[in-house]
Amino acid sequence: MKDLLLNLHEQVVLHSLRYAVIQGDQRVTYRELWHQIEAIAERLRNGGLKPNDGVALLMENSAQYIAAYFAVWHIGGYVVALNTSLKVRELANLISHCEAKLVLHDVRAKELSSLSELIGDSSQLQALQVEFKEGAAEDSKNYVAPDKPDMHALASVIYTSGTTGHPKGVMLSRKNLQSNTNSIIKYLSLTSGDKVMCVLPFFYSYGNSVMHTHLAVGATLVLENSFLYPNKVLQVMEQEEVTGFSGVPTTYSLLLARTKLQNYKLPKLRYVTQAGGAMAPKAIEQIQVFWQQTRFFVMYGQTEASARLTYLKPERLKEKLGSAGCAIPDVELKIVDEQGCDVAIGTQGEVCARGDNVMLGYLHDPEETAKTVVGGWLKTGDVGYLDSEGYLFLVGRNKEMIKSGAHRIAPVEIEEIIREHDKVAEVAIVGVADELLGQVIKAFVVLKENKGIEKRDLMRFFKERLPQYKIPKSIEFINDLPKTASGKVKKHQLVN
Amino acid sequence: MSTEVKLRSYILESYLFSDDQSLLDNADSFMEKGILDSTGIMEVIFYLEDEFGIQVEDEEMVPENLDSINNILAFLDSKK
Numbered sequence: 220m221k222d223l224l225l226n227l228h229e230q231v232v233l234h235s236l237r238y239a240v241i242q243g244d245q246r247v248t249y250r251e252l253w254h255q256i257e258a259i260a261e262r263l264r265n266g267g268l269k270p271n272d273g274v275a276l277l278m279e280n281s282a283q284y285i286a287a288y289f290a291v292w293h294i295g296g297y298v299v300a301l302n303t304s305l306k307v308r309e310l311a312n313l314i315s316h317c318e319a320k321l322v323l324h325d326v327r328a329k330e331l332s333s334l335s336e337l338i339g340d341s342s343q344l345q346a347l348q349v350e351f352k353e354g355a356a357e358d359s360k361n362y363v364a365p366d367k368p369d370m371h372a373l374a375s376v377i378y379t380s381g382t383t384g385h386p387k388g389v390m391l392s393r394k395n396l397q398s399n400t401n402s403i404i405k406y407l408s409l410t411s412g413d414k415v416m417c418v419l420p421f422f423y424s425y426g427n428s429v430m431h432t433h434l435a436v437g438a439t440l441v442l443e444n445s446f447l448y449p450n451k452v453l454q455v456m457e458q459e460e461v462t463g464f465s466g467v468p469t470t471y472s473l474l475l476a477r478t479k480l481q482n483y484k485l486p487k488l489r490y491v492t493q494a495g496g497a498m499a500p501k502a503i504e505q506i507q508v509f510w511q512q513t514r515f516f517v518m519y520g521q522t523e524a525s526a527r528l529t530y531l532k533p534e535r536l537k538e539k540l541g542s543a544g545c546a547i548p549d550v551e552l553k554i555v556d557e558q559g560c561d562v563a564i565g566t567q568g569e570v571c572a573r574g575d576n577v578m579l580g581y582l583h584d585p586e587e588t589a590k591t592v593v594g595g596w597l598k599t600g601d602v603g604y605l606d607s608e609g610y611l612f613l614v615g616r617n618k619e620m621i622k623s624g625a626h627r628i629a630p631v632e633i634e635e636i637i638r639e640h641d642k643v644a645e646v647a648i649v650g651v652a653d654e655l656l657g658q659v660i661k662a663f664v665v666l667k668e669n670k671g672i673e674k675r676d677l678m679r680f681f682k683e684r685l686p687q688y689k690i691p692k693s694i695e696f697i698n699d700l701p702k703t704a705s706g707k708v709k710k711h712q713l714v715n
Numbered sequence: 716m717s718t719e720v721k722l723r724s725y726i727l728e729s730y731l732f733s734d735d736q737s738l739l740d741n742a743d744s745f746m747e748k749g750i751l752d753s754t755g756i757m758e759v760i761f762y763l764e765d766e767f768g769i770q771v772e773d774e775e776m777v778p779e780n781l782d783s784i785n786n787i788l789a790f791l792d793s794k795k
């Protein structure tokens with residue numbers, strides 16, 4: 220397959236009147252999408268943007284997000300898609316870190332004015348609002364192909380939570396994304412006839428891969444930006460007769476807990492995919508009771524691998540339930556011990572992967588890059604083993620991360636914020652098991668002497684400084700944190 | 716205390732951690748304003764069931780019924 224932008228251009232020529240995006244009442248054809256890409260690219264060029272410049276996107280999933288994303292590629296720049304739920308301070312840190320020259324945003328202008336204040340006058344940063352102009356496309360067969368890109372240049376930065384509390388900017392090239400997209404298309408057998416319901420944000424790698432894979436084959440993306448009301452999503456899936464659906468374990472828990480799946484007729488639903496953490500085998504079986512004709516793909520990967528590393532063939536699902544599957548096309552897997560030596564089949568160790576999908580590195584962090592990509596192998600930080608047929612079984616992560624819904628959260632990020640409160644002496648953040656979200660955040664707080672504070676005051680403090688998904692669900696005031704002799708907090712003791 | 720006052724106090728207290736009435740308009744979408752997340756909406760449903768003695772069916776868990784103070788008030792009215 221060609222580069223993803225060149226390939227998108229090819230889809231425009233082949234299927235100009237097919238819908239690329241459906242969202243509410245808006246229906247956008249491939250032709251309209253391409254005209255928008257060209258129009259935004261023109262504005263970027265006129266604004267002085269040059270190849271290799273960074274452009275941040277602060278937008279919800281939409282046709283204009285996609286147009287902005289590919290417009291940045293059209294001028295040879297790199298995209299930094301930012302989590303739209305972040306507060307201004309975090310956004311400002313990320314924008315400074317990635318050296319974006321411009322922020323393309325949707326209507327959320329309020330955040331933007333605070334953002335420019337925070338970044339200050341010294342920055343060259345500009346902001347530009349992107350709106351989708353409907354009906355702007357002229358019927359023309361002369362869709363001009365974009366220039367051939369440098370496939371190994373930086374094309375996308377996706378921030379992930381780091382264990383140190385500072386988000387890491389995963390640098391991906393067009394080659395990385397093209398390779399992974401191609402592998403996923405193969406095993407999902409995607410075609411231009413597919414129509415996927417996408418509820419995952421494009422700013423995370425899972426959503427990003429759903430976007431790339433479906434546009435690359437000329438399929439249709441049906442977008443719903445909230446899963447707060449799963450019945451509404453199912454109604455749209457039924458109306459649009461979708462063929463595919465992607466979710467994290469929480470997505471499926473919500474479907475099982477809050478909807479009557481049997482009431483929705485989805486005869487064309489051909490495949491569903493699940494990634495973003497282990498899903499209970501029982502929940503997979505329950506979903507299959509309702510969607511018997513649908514192929515259920517369990518998948519595993521990480522942002523550093525563009526998205527995907529393994530998938531479990533639906534026909535082996537029953538037999539290998541609990542496995543993350545085997546390596547996807549064009550990816551190799553191995554398990555190593557603490558010395559970095561290969562281990563025998565069935566022996567636990569760190570999961571490593573190699574392929575064209577492995578990132579260029581972490582932005583401005585050569586040290587962390589050197590620790591993570593060793594001799595071309597990506598050290599995932601996950602612990603697992605391979606069986607005799609090459610199926611991967613994950614047994615745990617060796618990094619301290621909380622997985623809540625679709626989010627990975629580093630406890631230290633929240634601890635740093637809470638420590639800023641003048642009445643807090645010490646804090647420990649842990650993830651506690653939750654039926655719906657996998658894990659939820661709990662804060663154990665030690666207050667300074669004689670400084671009484673209500674839980675409510677602390678929650679308001681969080682609300683002002685943290686996005687919703689990072690706000691602890693519960694707070695417990697304690698007198699002392701349990702610690703080891705060396706002073707490290709015994710978090711496992713708090714969890715139990 | 717009227718239903719509206721009760722409901723507003725509950726949302727303000729539980730999700731905005733404040734009694735400042737200006738923080739919440741009756742037309743504000745909980746979804747768009749980021750006031751509630753997935754677990755929050757379930758808590759609201761339990762609250763409505765306990766406080767107002769209604770039963771919220773799975774198919775009634777849609778934004779038209781639950782996504783703002785106004786929507787909830789109309790929904791409660793329809794359940795009378």
